[in-house]
Amino acid sequence: MRSPCCDNRGNNNKGAWSKEEDQKLIDYIRAHGRVCWRSxxxxxxLLRCGKSCRLRWINYLRPDVKRGRFEEDEEDLIIKLHALLGNRWSLIAGRLPGRTDNEVKNYWNSHLRKKLASMGIDPDNHRVIHNARLHRSHSSSNATRSSIDKSTNGLQNNSENGFRDDDDLNLDLTISLPSSQRTGSDHLQNTASRTLLLFP
DNA sequence: AACTAGCTCAACCGCATTCCT
DNA sequence: TAGGAATGCGGTTGAGCTAGT
Incomplete structure (x- = not known):
């Protein structure tokens, strides 16, 4: 029905990008700005599909991409946001300047899932696994855990907001983008009354 | 030194959403 | 308003690296 966005006619490169390809992409975007990815x-x-170019630019070549280890406060933020938003990686990444959705997703899957599990928290729904052995010896884990307890249990028990204890955490939210990306129409709005301002 | 298992992360794939005519 | 094109998103894969045996 719909033609594939990438024509895989066999003349497109796949796999890791070479330095020459990176440079071509950087040079082109510097010269022309962000134009139609397909063209x-x-x-x-470049012998790449537009999708591949877009991904390479957004996740790796963009000048404002922040690389390297995640700070502890970034970890905490990701955990809190995941508790509220679920696997909405682009929304979560939007709250972490310089981080990409792919990077956040990878970090979640490789580090934070295990971290939460080791703390006796189900990484999928951020609820305490009641019969789990809790490891509270690690100080950063304690800090993280207590922040999660506040954000998740706090929500679950927030009766004045009308939340029931068994309310799913997959809430509809109103989220404003970081100021650098915000435009007049750039926000998600829910029609329900549950509005959480993630940050004051 | 050689092998293996586990981990990380860049990249791909397919579906969903938005845009445009 | 419908339908196709373009873009965005999230899940998954696999190459490369490292630590352990």
């Missing part, structure tokens, strides 16, 4: 590869002389 970019041809115009830039």
């Amino acid at each position: 970019l590869p041809k115009a830039a002389g």
